[in-house]
Amino acid sequence: MSAVRIEGLAKAYGKHAILRGLDLAIKAGECFVLLGPSGCGKTVLMRLLAGFETPDNGRVVIGDVEVAANGVNAPPDRRGIGMVFQDYAVWPHMSVRDNVSYPLKLATVPADERERRTQQALDHVGLSGLEARMPSQLSGGQQQRVALARALVSKPALLLLDEPLNNLDANLREEMRFEIRELQQQLGITVIYVTHDQEIALALADRIGIMDEQGRLRQIGAPAELFDQPIDAYVYRFLGIANFVPMKKRGANWYFPDGVETWKGAPPNLPGEHLTLGCRPFDIVLSHDGQGLPGIIKRASFLGAQMDYLIEVGGVTLRAATDSRHALDQMQRFAEGTDCLVNFRSAQWFENAVPANQGEAHA
Ligand SMILES: Nc1ncnc2c1ncn2[C@@H]1O[C@H](COP(=O)(O)OP(=O)(O)OP(=O)(O)O)[C@@H](O)[C@H]1O
Ligand SMILES: [Mg+2]
Numbered sequence: 001m002s003a004v005r006i007e008g009l010a011k012a013y014g015k016h017a018i019l020r021g022l023d024l025a026i027k028a029g030e031c032f033v034l035l036g037p038s039g040c041g042k043t044v045l046m047r048l049l050a051g052f053e054t055p056d057n058g059r060v061v062i063g064d065v066e067v068a069a070n071g072v073n074a075p076p077d078r079r080g081i082g083m084v085f086q087d088y089a090v091w092p093h094m095s096v097r098d099n100v101s102y103p104l105k106l107a108t109v110p111a112d113e114r115e116r117r118t119q120q121a122l123d124h125v126g127l128s129g130l131e132a133r134m135p136s137q138l139s140g141g142q143q144q145r146v147a148l149a150r151a152l153v154s155k156p157a158l159l160l161l162d163e164p165l166n167n168l169d170a171n172l173r174e175e176m177r178f179e180i181r182e183l184q185q186q187l188g189i190t191v192i193y194v195t196h197d198q199e200i201a202l203a204l205a206d207r208i209g210i211m212d213e214q215g216r217l218r219q220i221g222a223p224a225e226l227f228d229q230p231i232d233a234y235v236y237r238f239l240g241i242a243n244f245v246p247m248k249k250r251g252a253n254w255y256f257p258d259g260v261e262t263w264k265g266a267p268p269n270l271p272g273e274h275l276t277l278g279c280r281p282f283d284i285v286l287s288h289d290g291q292g293l294p295g296i297i298k299r300a301s302f303l304g305a306q307m308d309y310l311i312e313v314g315g316v317t318l319r320a321a322t323d324s325r326h327a328l329d330q331m332q333r334f335a336e337g338t339d340c341l342v343n344f345r346s347a348q349w350f351e352n353a354v355p356a357n358q359g360e361a362h363a
Contacts, residue, residue, distance in 0.1 A: 002025040002026060002027060002028070002061075003026050003027060003028040003029070003030070003062070003063065003157065003158060003190035004024075004025070004026040004049065004060070004061070004062055004158060004190065004192070005024075005025050005026075005059075005060070005061040006022055006023060006024040006025070006049075006058070006059070006060055006061075007023055007058055007059045007060075007061075008021045008022070008023065008057060008058035008059065009021065009022040009023075009045070009048060009055050009057070009058035009059070009060065010022075010055060010056045010057035010058050011041075011044055011048060011053065011055055011056055012056055017215070018041040018044045018215050019041050019044065019045060019048075019055075019215045020214065020215060020216065021057070021058065022045070022058070022215065022216070022217065023217075024209065024217060024220075026190060026192060027190070027206075028157075028190055029188050029189070029190055030190060030191075030206040030207060031181065031184050031190075031191040031193060031204055031205055031206050032190075032191065032192050032193070032205065032206065032207050032208075032209065033192075033193045033194075033195060033200070033201040033204055033205035033207070033208045033209070034192065034193070034194045034195075034208075034209050034211060035195060035196065035198060035201045035208055035209065035210050035211065035238060036196060036210065036211030036212065036238075037196060037211075037212075037213060038196060039213070040211045040212065040213050040214075040215055041211065041215035042162070042194040042196075042211060043085075043086065043162055043194065044215075045194075045215075046083075046085070046160050046162045046192070046194055048060065048068065049062075049079075049081070049160060049192070050076050050079065050081060050083055050160055051067065051068070051073060051074055051075055051076040051078075051079050052076060054068070054073045055068055055073075062079055062080065062081070062157075062158060063080065063157060063158075065079075067079050077106070077107075079158075080154075080156055080157055080158065081156045081157075081158045081159065081160055082150075082151030082152055082153075082154060082156035082158070082159045082160070083151055083159065083160040083161070083162070084144075084147045084148055084151050084159075084160075084161050084162070084164040085160075085162045085163075085164075086162050086163045086164075086166060089147075090135045090143050090146045090147055090150070091135070092134070092135050092136060093134075094134075094135075095131065095132055095133060095134055096122070096127060096130050096131050096132070096133050096134075096135070096138070096146055097118060097122075097131040097132065099135070099146050099149075099150055100118045100121055100122060100146060100149045100150045100153050101114050101115075101117075101118040101153065102150065103150060103153055103154050104117060104118065104153060104154065107154065117153055117155075118149075118153060119131075121149040121150075121152045121153040122149050124149065124152060124183060124186075124187070125145040125146075125148050125149045125152070125179075125183070126145065126179075127142065127145050127146065127149060130142065140167055140168050140169075140172070141168055141172040141175075141176060144164065144165065144167070144168060144176060147164065148164070148180070148183075152183075152187070156189065157189060157190060158189065158190045158191075158192070159184070159189050159190070159191045159192075160191075160192050160194075161180070161191060161192070161193045161194065162194045163194055163195055163196075164180075165177060165195075165200065173200070177200050177203050177204055178203070180193075180204065181203070181204050193205070198238060198239050198240060201223070201239075202223045202227070202239070205222075205223050206222065207220060207221060207222055207223075208220070208221065208222075208223055208226055210226065210234070210235050210238050210239075212234060218231065218232065218234055218235055219231045219232075219235045226239055227239050227240075230348070232350055232351070232352050233276055233278060233350040233352045234352070236278050236348060236350065237278075240280055241280060241281055241319060242278055242279075242280065243278065243279045243280070243281070243284075243316075243318045243319055244276050244277070244278055244350075245257065245276065245277040245278075245279075245314070245316050245318070246274065246276055246277075246353065247263065247274070247275050247276065247277050248273060248274055249272075249273040249274075249275075250273075254267065254268070254275075254277075256293075256313070256314025256315055256316065257314060257315035257316050258314050258315030259315070260314070260315075261293050261294075261313070261314035261315075263277070264291075264293075264343075265344055265347060268349035269349070270349055270350075270351055272351065274353070275349050275350065275351060276349070276350040276351075276352065276353060277347055277348075277349060277350075278347060278348045278349070278350055279318070279344055279346070279347040279348070281308070281319045281320050281321035282321050282322075282345075283344055283345045283346045283347060284311070284318060284320035284321075284342060284343075284344060284345070285342070285343040285344070285345050286309070286311070286320060286322060286334060286340045286341065286342060286343075287340065287341045287343070288340065288341070289341065290341060291341065291343065292340075292341030292342050292343045293313050293314055293341065293342045293343075294313070294339065294340075294341065294342075295311040295312060295313035295318075295339070295340045295341065295342040296311065296312045296313075296337070296338070296339060296340070297309055297310075297311055297334045297335065297336055297337065297338050297339075297340055298310040298311065298312050298317065298336065299336060300333075300334055300335060300336050302324065303324075304324065305323070305324055306321045306322065306323060306324050307321065307322045307323075307324050307333065307334075308320075308321050309321070309322070309334060311340065311342060313342045318342075320342075
C-alpha cells in the first residue's frame with residue numbers, strides 16, 4: 001500500500017498555474033526527497049498534502065483515507081501528519097516541554113500519557129535534560145530539534161519536512177540530516193522532505209523526485225540511479241556541479257566548440273549532430289604529459305580537501321576538481337596560467353541544448 005497517493009493534482013493562483021496534474025505515489029516507510037529550484041511549487045505541494053490549501057483538481061490519499069478530492073478537503077489535524085516547515089517557528093513563550101506537548105494538549109490526551117510521549121519525543125531528538133529551557137536559551141540546532149519533536153509527538157505515519165535545516169550552519173545541517181535519516185528509519189515513518197540542496201537529497205533519500213520550473217516531476221528514482229542515469233541535462237545539473245559543452249558532429253568525429261579538438265571517448269548513443277556533453281569536475285583528469293586535449297589553467301584554488309580548477313580547453317571553460325592530497329603527493333598541482341593535458345574519466349551525452357558552460361559551473 002502506498003503511504004501517499006497523489007493523482008492529477010492541480011493548483012493555480014489566479015492565472016499562474018503551479019501544479020499541472022501531478023501524479024506521485026510514496027511508499028510506506030520511505031524517505032522521499034523532492035528536489036527542485038526555488039519557486040517551482042514544492043511548498044505549494046506540501047501545503048496541499050498538509051491540508052492548508054485546496055487543490056483545483058485531483059486527489060490526495062494518505063494511508064487509505066482520501067483527504068482531498070472533488071470538494072472534500074480534510075483539515076490538517078485530521079490527516080495524521082507531522083510537519084516542520086521552512087520557518088520552523090517554535091513558540092518563544094513556551095518551554096521546550098510545553099512546545100512539544102502542545103499538539104497532545106490540543107488533542108486532549110490525558111496528562112500522564114502526554115508527559116510520557118513528550119519525554120519520548122524529546123529523547124528521540126536528543127533533547128532530554130533541556131525540557132525546562134525556553135527557546136531563547138537554545139541554539140538554532142536545538143530549536144530545530146524542538147520543532148522536530150513537536151512534529152513527532154503525535155506519532156504521525158507521515159512526516160512532511162519542508163527545508164527544515166535552512167537556518168542551520170553547514171556543520172549542523174550535515175549532522176542533522178544524518179539524525180533525521182536515523183530517526184526516520186528507527187521509527188519507520190514515511191517522510192516527504194523538500195529541499196533544493198542536492199547533497200541533503202542524496203544523503204537522505206530512498207528516492208528523489210526532481211521537479212522543474214513548471215512544477216512537473218522530471219524524473220523519480222534512487223539517488224544512485226538519478227546520478228548515473230539522468231534522463232536529461234536538467235536532472236544532471238540538479239545533482240551536482242555540471243559542465244556542459246555543446247558538441248558538433250562532422251564526419252565520424254565529435255568536435256568541441258573551437259572546431260578543432262575532437263572527443264576521444266566513447267561516442268554518444270543518441271541520434272543527431274548537435275549534442276551536449278556533460279561532465280562533473282571529478283570526471284576531468286589533468287596531467288602534465290602523455291595523451292589528452294591541450295588546456296590552460298585559468299584559475300587554481302586550494303579548497304582544503306580538493307583543488308578546484310577552471311580550465312580552458314577546446315573553446316570552453318570547464319570546472320575540474322582533484323583530490324588535494326593526491327595533487328600534493330604526485331606533484332600533480334597546476335599553477336594558474338600553465339598548460340595541462342585534459343582527459344575525461346567519464347561523461348554523459350544529452351539531447352537537450354543547454355546554455356554553454358558558464359555561470360553555474362563556476363558557482
Ligand atoms: N498563496 C499564494 N498566492 C499566490 N502565489 C503563490 C502563493 N503561494 C505560492 N505562490 C507562488 O507559487 C509558486 C511556487 O511557490 P512555492 O512556495 O511552492 O515554491 P518553492 O518550490 O517552495 O520555492 P522555495 O525553494 O524558494 O521555497 C511561486 O511562484 C509562488 O510565488
Ligand atoms: Mg518552499
